[in-house]
Amino acid sequence: METQKGNTTSVMTEEAYEYVKITIAETGESFDCSTNESVLEGMRRLGKRGIPVGCRSGGCSVCKCQVVKGEYHQHRPMSTEYISKQELEENCVLTCCIKPKDNLEVKVIGKMHKNVCEK
Amino acid sequence: MAITGVLRPGHAQIRVLDLEEGVKFYRDVLGLVDMGRDSQGRHYFKAWDERDHHSVLIRQADKTGIDLFGFKVDSEATLEKFEKDLQAYGVTTKRIPAGEMMNTGERVQFTLNNGHAIELYADKKDVGNGLGYHNPKPWGPDAERGIAPTRLDHALLAGGDLDQALDIFVNVLGFYLVEEVVAPDGMKIAVWLSCSNKTHDIAFLRHAEDGKLHHVSFWLETWEKVLRAADIMSMNDVPVDIGPTRHGITRGATIYAWDRSGNRFETFSGGYPAYPDHAVITWPVEHLPEGLDYAQRKLHETFLTVFS
Ligand code: FES
Numbered sequence: 001m002e003t004q005k006g007n008t009t010s011v012m013t014e015e016a017y018e019y020v021k022i023t024i025a026e027t028g029e030s031f032d033c034s035t036n037e038s039v040l041e042g043m044r045r046l047g048k049r050g051i052p053v054g055c056r057s058g059g060c061s062v063c064k065c066q067v068v069k070g071e072y073h074q075h076r077p078m079s080t081e082y083i084s085k086q087e088l089e090e091n092c093v094l095t096c097c098i099k100p101k102d103n104l105e106v107k108v109i110g111k112m113h114k115n116v117c118e119k
Numbered sequence: 120m121a122i123t124g125v126l127r128p129g130h131a132q133i134r135v136l137d138l139e140e141g142v143k144f145y146r147d148v149l150g151l152v153d154m155g156r157d158s159q160g161r162h163y164f165k166a167w168d169e170r171d172h173h174s175v176l177i178r179q180a181d182k183t184g185i186d187l188f189g190f191k192v193d194s195e196a197t198l199e200k201f202e203k204d205l206q207a208y209g210v211t212t213k214r215i216p217a218g219e220m221m222n223t224g225e226r227v228q229f230t231l232n233n234g235h236a237i238e239l240y241a242d243k244k245d246v247g248n249g250l251g252y253h254n255p256k257p258w259g260p261d262a263e264r265g266i267a268p269t270r271l272d273h274a275l276l277a278g279g280d281l282d283q284a285l286d287i288f289v290n291v292l293g294f295y296l297v298e299e300v301v302a303p304d305g306m307k308i309a310v311w312l313s314c315s316n317k318t319h320d321i322a323f324l325r326h327a328e329d330g331k332l333h334h335v336s337f338w339l340e341t342w343e344k345v346l347r348a349a350d351i352m353s354m355n356d357v358p359v360d361i362g363p364t365r366h367g368i369t370r371g372a373t374i375y376a377w378d379r380s381g382n383r384f385e386t387f388s389g390g391y392p393a394y395p396d397h398a399v400i401t402w403p404v405e406h407l408p409e410g411l412d413y414a415q416r417k418l419h420e421t422f423l424t425v426f427s
């Protein structure tokens with residue numbers, strides 16, 4: 001069996017963490033997410049909706065969002081098929097690959113809401 | 120000999136975002152046998168009951184998806200014949216030298232209009248399944264490590280020109296159509312093709328973007344083992360897409376899940392013996408929900424939207 005590398009529900013296996021609030025800009029809906037799990041997994045685990053859920057591993061892009069407020073860090077590589085350097089600079093990310101550092105506000109831009117970041 | 124020409128799927132080469140993480144996943148969670156790494160950095164695996172040297176290669180890249188899908192043919196003469204037939208059809212082929220892929224002979228590669236590289240080869244080293252060819256045991260330790268499928272079974276490849284892929288596989292490579300999903304206007308949306316007695320050795324899905332991987336599939340012997348696979352996935356935080364359930368299409372008992380880089384894979388069992396004289400089974404597209412998930416009869420949105 002693989003030793004846990006914690007790409008999804010890693011809340012139980014890691015050290016200090018806290019809960020922050022993630023708000024989806026379009027709808028104003030929000031959910032609580034641990035600083036130790038991805039924004040997408042935090043949403044999915046609570047049965048919440050808003051960001052489309054796909055591979056949860058940075059490979060498919062359906063969870064693409066632009067972070068418009070708040071700090072986060074990237075804990076997994078994202079397929080460059082879907083996220084360019086420039087997009088990263090504009091805080092366009094795959095939400096399965098980032099963990100929040102504090103409260104975040106995100107705009108959904110994957111598949112259904114294309115091209116917010118593209119010039 | 121009944122199965123001639125193209126024998127079976129022989130290898131899939133998959134791109135992962137982190138090679139070491141990928142190796143751990145394919146070896147320890149999926150439970151393939153580690154067959155080593157080549158000088159290009161491709162890491163090789165085989166399913167435990169396969170006899171040829173490898174069936175899965177992974178390589179690190181900054182984009183996920185599939186590089187190529189290969190089929191073994193019955194002889195060098197057949198390889199040459201297919202090469203000529205493909206060229207006569209109007210497809211550009213190239214020869215890749217023996218040894219470019221570990222323990223593998225010359226390969227004939229071509230690219231379908233849907234963006235997928237397909238290759239044929241006649242020779243790959245028989246390393247056996249570890250049980251020997253003389254008074255063998257039925258299984259060994261590799262059959263219980265991780266999910267431990269017995270073989271690479273098929274792939275579902277997505278892209279725009281489904282019709283050309285279907286035409287080449289049926290009319291040049293000798294596959295037959297087993298099942299299909301069809302739109303009201305008669306347009307084929309997805310096709311399942313066999314070169315053997317299986318319900319599918321390859322499948323194609325019509326999709327706006329070319330060269331997309333829907334899934335690579337691995338065979339398990341029983342539904343019980345599919346449930347065991349579900350346990351192992353959850354124990355290892357593997358993101359599951361659909362299942363465990365049964366597909367109406369091909370009747371396989373299945374789980375769709377994603378590898379650590381977001382490439383979808385399937386572990387499945389069941390189906391029925393297919394024959395080239397059987398009438399094609401058609402699923403009008405409004406019945407895709409039960410074709411996909413017979414137990415729940417609902418369309419999982421990810422089936423038509425999530426690719427790598
Ligand atoms: S869910 Fe596939 S990239 Fe995030």
Ligand SMILES: [Fe+2]
Nearest residue numbers: 275334336385
């Ligand atoms: Fe499949």
